[in-house]
Amino acid sequence: MTRTYGQGMKEFSIGDVDVSRVIEWSGPFAPAGILFPSVPDELWRQHESWLAPDFLDASTGDYQANFQTWVLRSDGRTVLVDTGLGNDKRRTHPLLDGRDGDFLAQLEALGVQPADVDLVVNTHLHGDHVGWNTRLVDGEWVPTFPNAKYLMSKADYDYWNPANGHGQRSTFASPTDSKASFEDSVLPVVQAGQAVLWEGDSHRIDGNLSLDPAPGHTPGSAVLRLESGTDRALFVGDIVHIPLQMIEPDHDTCLSEDQAEAARSRRRVLEQAAMTNSLVVPAHLGAGGAAEVTRSNGAFSIKRWAN
Numbered sequence: 001m002t003r004t005y006g007q008g009m010k011e012f013s014i015g016d017v018d019v020s021r022v023i024e025w026s027g028p029f030a031p032a033g034i035l036f037p038s039v040p041d042e043l044w045r046q047h048e049s050w051l052a053p054d055f056l057d058a059s060t061g062d063y064q065a066n067f068q069t070w071v072l073r074s075d076g077r078t079v080l081v082d083t084g085l086g087n088d089k090r091r092t093h094p095l096l097d098g099r100d101g102d103f104l105a106q107l108e109a110l111g112v113q114p115a116d117v118d119l120v121v122n123t124h125l126h127g128d129h130v131g132w133n134t135r136l137v138d139g140e141w142v143p144t145f146p147n148a149k150y151l152m153s154k155a156d157y158d159y160w161n162p163a164n165g166h167g168q169r170s171t172f173a174s175p176t177d178s179k180a181s182f183e184d185s186v187l188p189v190v191q192a193g194q195a196v197l198w199e200g201d202s203h204r205i206d207g208n209l210s211l212d213p214a215p216g217h218t219p220g221s222a223v224l225r226l227e228s229g230t231d232r233a234l235f236v237g238d239i240v241h242i243p244l245q246m247i248e249p250d251h252d253t254c255l256s257e258d259q260a261e262a263a264r265s266r267r268r269v270l271e272q273a274a275m276t277n278s279l280v281v282p283a284h285l286g287a288g289g290a291a292e293v294t295r296s297n298g299a300f301s302i303k304r305w306a307n
Contacts, residue, residue, distance in 0.1 A: 012306065014279065015228025017208050018073040022106040024084040025095070026286060028062035032242075035063050038251050038259075039244070047244055054287035055242050063242060065284045067128055069103075070235060071110060072226070075206040077118035080145070081224055081235050082283055086131025089184060091177045096127065103132055104144075117145035119205065123237030123283065124218040125156040126255075127181030134188050141188040150189045151211065153220025154197040157186070159257075160218075214239055214269055216262025217255070223269055225278075232278035233290075239266050240282040246270060246293050247300050270300055279306055 011020045029035075032044065044056070052058040070081040084103060091097040104114065122130055133150060134141040143150070158164060162179045189195045203211040208228045214221050217238045224235035239262070240246060241253055249267045252259040273280050274295035281290040290306040 014226050014233045015208070015231035016074075017226055017228050019233075020071040020110050021068050021289065022071065022084075022103060022110070023066050023068045024101055024103050024106075025067040027064065028057050028060065029065040029095070030063055031061055032056055032063040033061060035253050035255070036242070036244075036251055037254055039248075043244070043248065051242070051244060055244075055285070064286050065241075066286045066289070067284065068289070069132070070281065071107070071112060072209070074208045074226075074228075077206065078112055078116050079119045079121060079205075079209065080117055080148075081121045082123055082129040082237065083120060083132035083144070085128055086134070086185060088136045089127070089131055090180060091127065092174050093177065096131075096177070099131075114145050115147050117148045120145060120148050120150040121205075121211070121224055121235075122150065122152050122156075123224065123235065124221040125152060125160050125182070125186055126218065126238070127177055127185065129237070129283065130181060130185040133185045141184045143189050143192050143194050148194060150195045151203070151205070152186070152189075152195055152197055153213070153222055154199040155213075155215070156218050156220030157190075157195075157197050159220065160186070214265040216252075216258045216260070216265045218257055221262075221265070232273075232276045233281055234269060234273055234278045235281045235283075236269055237283050239269055240280065241284055243285065243291060243302060246280065246291060246302055249300065271295060274300065 048058050055064050057064055067084050069084050072079040085096055085099055087099050087101055089096060132144050135144045160178060160182045162182060208226055210225050211222045212225055214223045221237055226233040245251055245266060249270055250263045252262045256262040270293055274293050279290050279292055288306045292303045293300050294303040
C-alpha cells in the first residue's frame with residue numbers, strides 16, 4: 001500500500017492522487033437524538049467513550065460536524081468534492097445564513113485559485129454541498145470556478161428543481177431553503193453551460209475517479225470512487241454522517257429523503273469498502289475525517305482511523 005496520511009488528515013495521498021481538505025466550519029450542529037432518531041439512548045452511551053469529543057459532545061448530546069471540501073489532484077487536474085456552505089446565501093437556518101467565511105482563502109493557501117479548478121463533483125444537491133458552486137458578483141450569482149465542469153446527478157437535479165414541485169422534508173432544511181439553494185447555487189451553473197448532468201450505473205471521470213449511485217439520502221446521492229494502483233478510497237458524501245453508522249449502518253438521519261433506501265446504500269458501500277480495503281471518507285466527519293472498516297460474521301468494525 002502506498003497510502004500515506006498527513007497530520008490531522010488535512011493532506012494525504014491515495015496512490016498517485018494527492019488529497020487535501022478545506023474545513024469551512026466545525027462545531028456542534030444539532031442534537032444527536034433528533035438528527036439520528038432511530039438510535040436509542042443506550043447505544044449513544046455504549047459508544048460515547050470513542051465518539052466524544054470529536055463526533056459527539058457528551059455534555060450536551062450534540063452531533064459534532066465539519067462542513068468541508070475535499071481537494072483532489074488527479075490525472076493532472078484539480079477536482080473539488082462538494083463545495084460546502086458558501087457565502088452570502090440567504091437561508092432560514094442561522095448557521096447557513098449570510099455567511100462571510102474564508103473558504104477561497106483556504107483554497108488559495110493550498111495553491112488553488114478559482115480558475116485552477118477543473119472539475120467540481122457534487123455528491124448530492126443539498127444546500128450544504130453546493131454553496132460554493134457560485135458566488136455573488138455585482139448582485140448576480142455566477143459560477144465560482146469559471147473553468148470547471150460541475151458534475152451533478154440528473155436524478156437530484158430533477159428532484160430538487162422547484163419546477164417539478166419537490167421540497168426537502170427534513171428537520172433542518174425548509175422547502176424555502178431547498179428552493180433557494182437550487183436557484184442560487186445550482187441553476188446558475190446550468191445556465192452558464194458548466195453543468196454535466198450524469199445518470200446511469202456509473203460515470204467515469206478519469207483514470208482514477210468514477211461516480212457510483214448510492215440513493216436514499218437524496219435520489220441522486222453518489223459515491224466518488226478513487227482507485228489508484230492498489231489503493232482505494234470512497235468519498236461517500238452523506239452516506240455516513242457519524243462513525244457510529246459505520247458499525248451500525250441501519251441507523252439513518254432525519255435528513256434523508258428515503259431512510260430505508262439510504263440504509264441499504266450505506267450497507268452496500270461499507271461492504272464494498274471492507275472487501276476492497278477502501279478508505280471511507282464521509283463529507284462531515286471531524287477529527288481525521290476518514291476510516292478503514294472491516295466486516296466479520298455480518299458485523300462491521302472500524303479497523304483504523306486515518307489520522
